[in-house]
Amino acid sequence: MPAHDVLIIGAGLAGQRAALAAAQAGASVAIMSKVHPVRSHSVAAAGGINAALNPGDSWESHAYDTVKGSDYLGDQDAIEIMCRAAPEEILHLEHMGVTFHRSDSGHLGTRAFGGASAARTYYVADITGQAILHVLYEQLMKHHETVDRYEEWFTTTLLQDDEGKCIGCIARDIRSGELEIFNAKSVILASGGAGQVFKPTTNALICTGDGIAQAYRIGAALMDMEMIQYHPTTLAENGFLITEGARGEGAHLYNALGERFMERYAPNKLELASRDVVSRAEQTEINEGRGFPDGTIALDITKVPRKRVLEALREIVNIGRDFAGVDITREPIHIKPGMHYIMGGVKTDIHGQTAIPGLYAAGEVACVSVHGGNRLGANSLLDTLIFGRRSGEHAAGRARGTAMPKAPASLLHDAHSEIGAIVKREPSTGSRRISEIKEELGTTMNRYVAVYRDAEGLATAHEIVRRLKEEAPRATIDDKGTVFNQDVLAAIELDYMLDCAEAIVVAAEERKESRGAQFRTDFPERNDGDWLHHITISRNGTDVPRKGTAPVTITQWEPQERTY
Amino acid sequence: MAQYTLRLRRYDPQSRQAPYWEDFDVELDPHRSVLEAILKVKAETDGSVGIRCSCRAAICGSCGVKINGRAGLACHTHLDKAAGSGVRADGRTIMVEPMGNMPVLKDLIVDMDAVHWKKIRRVTPWLIAREPVPEREYVVPHENMVDVTQTMACIQCGACVSDCLSMEVDPLFVGPAASAKAYRFVGDPRDARHKERLDDLAQDPHGIYDCTHCFNCIEACPKGVAPMSQIMRLRRVAGSDHHITDRNNGHRHEQAFNSLIRGYGLLHEAELLPRSYGGDSWFGKFHPAAGAELLDSLPSIVRAVARGKVSPKGALFGHRLGRADLNQVQSIFDKVEGEEQRHELNLYITGYEDEDLVKAASEEERGPHA
Numbered sequence: 059m060p061a062h063d064v065l066i067i068g069a070g071l072a073g074q075r076a077a078l079a080a081a082q083a084g085a086s087v088a089i090m091s092k093v094h095p096v097r098s099h100s101v102a103a104a105g106g107i108n109a110a111l112n113p114g115d116s117w118e119s120h121a122y123d124t125v126k127g128s129d130y131l132g133d134q135d136a137i138e139i140m141c142r143a144a145p146e147e148i149l150h151l152e153h154m155g156v157t158f159h160r161s162d163s164g165h166l167g168t169r170a171f172g173g174a175s176a177a178r179t180y181y182v183a184d185i186t187g188q189a190i191l192h193v194l195y196e197q198l199m200k201h202h203e204t205v206d207r208y209e210e211w212f213t214t215t216l217l218q219d220d221e222g223k224c225i226g227c228i229a230r231d232i233r234s235g236e237l238e239i240f241n242a243k244s245v246i247l248a249s250g251g252a253g254q255v256f257k258p259t260t261n262a263l264i265c266t267g268d269g270i271a272q273a274y275r276i277g278a279a280l281m282d283m284e285m286i287q288y289h290p291t292t293l294a295e296n297g298f299l300i301t302e303g304a305r306g307e308g309a310h311l312y313n314a315l316g317e318r319f320m321e322r323y324a325p326n327k328l329e330l331a332s333r334d335v336v337s338r339a340e341q342t343e344i345n346e347g348r349g350f351p352d353g354t355i356a357l358d359i360t361k362v363p364r365k366r367v368l369e370a371l372r373e374i375v376n377i378g379r380d381f382a383g384v385d386i387t388r389e390p391i392h393i394k395p396g397m398h399y400i401m402g403g404v405k406t407d408i409h410g411q412t413a414i415p416g417l418y419a420a421g422e423v424a425c426v427s428v429h430g431g432n433r434l435g436a437n438s439l440l441d442t443l444i445f446g447r448r449s450g451e452h453a454a455g456r457a458r459g460t461a462m463p464k465a466p467a468s469l470l471h472d473a474h475s476e477i478g479a480i481v482k483r484e485p486s487t488g489s490r491r492i493s494e495i496k497e498e499l500g501t502t503m504n505r506y507v508a509v510y511r512d513a514e515g516l517a518t519a520h521e522i523v524r525r526l527k528e529e530a531p532r533a534t535i536d537d538k539g540t541v542f543n544q545d546v547l548a549a550i551e552l553d554y555m556l557d558c559a560e561a562i563v564v565a566a567e568e569r570k571e572s573r574g575a576q577f578r579t580d581f582p583e584r585n586d587g588d589w590l591h592h593i594t595i596s597r598n599g600t601d602v603p604r605k606g607t608a609p610v611t612i613t614q615w616e617p618q619e620r621t622y
Numbered sequence: 623m624a625q626y627t628l629r630l631r632r633y634d635p636q637s638r639q640a641p642y643w644e645d646f647d648v649e650l651d652p653h654r655s656v657l658e659a660i661l662k663v664k665a666e667t668d669g670s671v672g673i674r675c676s677c678r679a680a681i682c683g684s685c686g687v688k689i690n691g692r693a694g695l696a697c698h699t700h701l702d703k704a705a706g707s708g709v710r711a712d713g714r715t716i717m718v719e720p721m722g723n724m725p726v727l728k729d730l731i732v733d734m735d736a737v738h739w740k741k742i743r744r745v746t747p748w749l750i751a752r753e754p755v756p757e758r759e760y761v762v763p764h765e766n767m768v769d770v771t772q773t774m775a776c777i778q779c780g781a782c783v784s785d786c787l788s789m790e791v792d793p794l795f796v797g798p799a800a801s802a803k804a805y806r807f808v809g810d811p812r813d814a815r816h817k818e819r820l821d822d823l824a825q826d827p828h829g830i831y832d833c834t835h836c837f838n839c840i841e842a843c844p845k846g847v848a849p850m851s852q853i854m855r856l857r858r859v860a861g862s863d864h865h866i867t868d869r870n871n872g873h874r875h876e877q878a879f880n881s882l883i884r885g886y887g888l889l890h891e892a893e894l895l896p897r898s899y900g901g902d903s904w905f906g907k908f909h910p911a912a913g914a915e916l917l918d919s920l921p922s923i924v925r926a927v928a929r930g931k932v933s934p935k936g937a938l939f940g941h942r943l944g945r946a947d948l949n950q951v952q953s954i955f956d957k958v959e960g961e962e963q964r965h966e967l968n969l970y971i972t973g974y975e976d977e978d979l980v981k982a983a984s985e986e987e988r989g990p991h992a
Contacts, residue, residue, distance in 0.1 A: 185774065199748060
């Protein structure tokens with residue numbers, strides 16, 4: 059039975075950063091992921107990472123932009139911590155080997171990004187997430203003696219002792235199908251978001267909300283789950299992301315009439331208003347008949363000099379060519395808002411601690427909340443790294459004063475039976491394939507829980523999610539083997555996704571106002587009097603989840619009207 | 623919509639059956655990807671088909687497979703292109719099998735750790751930072767960072783490893799992906815161990831001189847990393863900048879090529895061997911290792927003469943181009959070697975994949991003479 063001071067579940071940026079920080083603090087560390095670490099979805103983060111490092115810029119300015127971007131739902135203590143720590147983190151990454159873009163003088167160079175009052179986004183072409191993720195993995199290979207890697211291990215359950223403390227997990231070695239108990243003094247969830255709940259989404263197939271559901275099931279509260287970010291520039295056919303870096307480099311948006319419509323919605327920041335604003339503007343244009351016949355808007359990158367595009371936006375040149383048949387350096391590409399990010403997640407404090415003792419969360423799986431109602435572009439990488447590091451350090455500190463727990467082996471038996479039951483499911487009349495249920499879930503969420511929402515649509519979505527929850531346990535699988543049985547994992551992931559979906563819908567129904575990414579056509583105004591607080595969601599057996607509230611922490615920026 | 627036959631290489635290690643082909647009919651738009659076709663089969667017909675995949679957009683590097691015999695990403699290969707390539711090329715059949723040079727675990731899933739990652743770990747794959755570490759960032763030229771970005775663009779999919787011919791012959795060869803990873807540090811001015819890294823890879827009999835320039839890795843790479851070009855750059859930096867003379871004779875062999883082409887305009891095979899061991903000196907012919915290798919090669923030489931592929935005279939004295947042609951060859955050498963900086967092609971700098979830019983560049987070049 060493996061035992062470690064700190065067990066980290068998920069090996070994207072948050073997980074790897076947490077592992078390195080915990081190891082540096084002297085802890086024995088295990089990092090576990092259902093995919094090889096460099097396949098984690100952090101790899102897809104394109105545009106960059108924010109930090110107020112330039113002379114003349116300040117962390118206060120960065121923090122204010124973030125607070126405003128969050129539509130005042132972000133917790134300002136956490137935002138302050140993140141923005142203050144950002145410059146040091148960039149330099150730390152630079153010293154570790156990240157190949158950040160340089161200006162002609164050889165110093166770090168920046169690009170502009172949405173919702174920011176200064177160009178403070180540091181980047182590596184448009185593969186920033188990939189570059190950072192691979193450099194962190196270089197460090198994991200370097201520190202292999204202090205960090206044990208469990209690559210392609212799928213966590214099925216978080217374990218608790220009699221007092222409710224989290225003491226590890228049960229995981230399945232995907233290669234062999236063997237189940238194993240992992241004991242740990244502290245557990246950090248860093249397993250990313252839940253984009254697959256929606257279809258289409260920019261998110262990878264692995265983003266199935268595992269960590270959010272695992273924490274929820276053992277009693278941790280979720281927060282801000284209604285806040286789903288639709289990214290303004292995704293490909294219509296498959297939801298692929300076109301980085302905000304394109305607009306940062308100077309690309310414009312046009313409707314079918316050739317109007318640069320952002321002039322009407324955000325006269326100052328135009329295309330570089332915050333994402334919720336731009337996505338809503340696009341959706342309004344489309345809904346009011348000024349989009350293209352395929353329900354899209356044109357993104358014109360030809361404004362950007364070709365040499366610059368090839369150097370700084372090469373990845374989207376490739377995506378345009380390979381997945382849309384468009385040479386973006388010569389003609390506009392058609393895009394629309396697409397599901398991209400979940401601001402909500404497992405509620406944590408500023409150290410990454412959840413309501414469950416011994417359980418931490420960091421990155422997209424968590425909700426600190428630094429993003430509130432809407433995340434600024436290039437703040438998510440920062441979030442993963444700052445709160446990954448802080449969680450790793452705090453979890454290592456906690457481990458120092460804790461005895462190594464030992465989960466009873468009988469738990470393994472239960473886990474075996476659960477998986478055995480999935481494998482043994484027999485098709486019955488009316489039982490559908492997992493893929494069919496997943497498809498219905500994704501299209502439902504994208505139809506009713508998207509940019510514009512109302513009570514009726516949300517009620518319909520909730521009804522469908524409840525029905526799918528009842529149906530899911532009967533969905534059959536084809537693979538009866540143990541080696542790389544992806545079928546059985548898909549069945550477990552579907553259950554995770556349905557838990558996440560219900561939390562999202564219930565929170566969206568609850569918030570009867572429009573703030574950040576949540577726009578209710580039946581309550582179109584922001585209402586600070588009644589709704590300037592977080593909505594929490596907790597599990598309530600198999601019944602509809604329990605709703606609660608949590609205060610928003612305000613330090614120095616009182617809510618104001620939000621215009622760009 | 624179009625009809626395709628997806629012919630998948632199946633293998634279930636628990637079945638005690640040998641690998642076999644299984645056909646699935648798939649209807650999809652021709653511009654959809656091979657991965658989408660496989661996922662459709664998984665979703666609708668057989669969920670037990672094993673393939674690693676995640677991002678669907680050629681960023682995560684999970685879905686490396688062989689499609690009609692060539693390695694690539696399933697998500698990055700259009701159905702129409704796949705069906706029109708390879709031996710069959712009937713516009714309908716798409717054969718998908720696991721990548722080569724790595725053990726198969728199940729269906730299309732290979733053991734990357736046993737081969738690919740093991741080789742990556744072999745090249746000390748982390749920055750050994752130059753001291754002193756500055757308080758702020760390292761101040762380094764813009765061009766250097768853009769330059770190493772080409773190798774940072776590697777997504778570790780293993781396609782180059784799969785199709786590497788040298789690795790097929792010598793499984794210990796460090797290989798294209800790990801070499802590109804090595805260049806990521808050798809080209810990074812912040813790294814303190816350029817010479818040690820290069821010496822290590824040059825002296826290793828399975829190192830950078832084990833590559834036979836077959837270009838397979840360049841064709842297989844879905845991200846334009848051009849691993850073979852990175853290997854050639856490692857050699858140039860090792861030999862020309864750090865004057866590393868390796869015990870594999872790799873650098874001297876390259877120099878011998880150069881000096882022969884410069885002198886003859888054509889390769890003079892009989893001279894290549896002695897020069898590779900003894901350099902340009904006439905006495906090089908008597909280098910003991912050259913003699914040993916000559917003896918070793920004798921059967922091939924005899925066979926080549928017997929079949930009329932070479933004449934004894936041609937083999938011994940070589941061909942030399944006429945004076946006018948030779949002058950032109952030599953002027954190329956003079957021009958390239960006379961430049962202050964060595965020309966290095968880089969995707970992010972030159973965009974050399976781009977025909978228009980190449981055209982524009984060559985027009986610019988011709989400009990002053992026109």
